[in-house]
Amino acid sequence: MIDTFKKEVDQGLKSNPKKLPSKYFYDKKGDAFFVEIMKLPEYYLTRSELDIFKNKTQELIKAFGVKPDSYFELIELGAGDGTKTKELLQALDAQKFKFDYFPIDISSNALALLQKDLSNTLPNVSVQTQQGDYFEVLASLKESKQPKIVLFLGSNIGNMNDETAAQFILWTL
Numbered sequence: 073m074i075d076t077f078k079k080e081v082d083q084g085l086k087s088n089p090k091k092l093p094s095k096y097f098y099d100k101k102g103d104a105f106f107v108e109i110m111k112l113p114e115y116y117l118t119r120s121e122l123d124i125f126k127n128k129t130q131e132l133i134k135a136f137g138v139k140p141d142s143y144f145e146l147i148e149l150g151a152g153d154g155t156k157t158k159e160l161l162q163a164l165d166a167q168k169f170k171f172d173y174f175p176i177d178i179s180s181n182a183l184a185l186l187q188k189d190l191s192n193t194l195p196n197v198s199v200q201t202q203q204g205d206y207f208e209v210l211a212s213l214k215e216s217k218q219p220k221i222v223l224f225l226g227s228n229i230g231n232m233n234d235e236t237a238a239q240f241i242l243w244t245l
């Protein structure tokens with residue numbers, strides 16, 4: 073872990089432009105900081121995505137192509153506090169869809185808060201938190217042959233360059 077950290081920081085700071093993997097920003101303080109960022113007027117993304125998840129929930133569910141009577145896995149990469157996803161979970165739960173929710177996050181603090189929140193607000197939803205780097209956790213989740221829906225919200229993909237993002241999407245499929 074420390075070796076990987078050293079290697080990635082060394083590579084990142086030697087590259088041009090300099091960069092650091094975003095996974096190193098998130099711990100208890102980093103998570104709280106991101107929640108504050110989401111409230112900023114400049115950070116339109118959360119408001120836009122929340123608007124879609126709140127007001128186009130049925131369209132989203134239709135686009136997933138899932139049926140209430142067949143099981144699927146709902147996987148979220150870098151789930152954070154799940155603000156937007158909760159709108160979707162609520163609708164899926166109310167419509168009796170059969171699914172497990174797998175929020176993946178590098179931050180164990182974010183996952184603990186999310187699990188606590190969901191157990192209070194949506195006790196019927198099965199939440200299987202997965203702590204770790206989403207590349208690694210997703211690789212293990214891919215071993216299950218169950219149908220999957222993968223959510224990647226909040227500009228996470230914007231942390232990758234175009235080439236890595238394209239490779240990631242192809243690998244996810």
Ligand SMILES: C[S@@+](CC[C@H](N)C(=O)[O-])C[C@H]1O[C@@H](n2cnc3c(N)ncnc32)[C@H](O)[C@@H]1O
Binds near residue numbers: 150176177179225
């Ligand atoms: C920009 S926030 C977005 C949170 C949430 N998806 C949203 O839209 O509000 C990024 C989240 O991804 C997590 N994260 C960043 N890099 C990660 C990685 N490589 N593997 C797993 N989680 C990661 C962070 O801990 C943080 O919770």
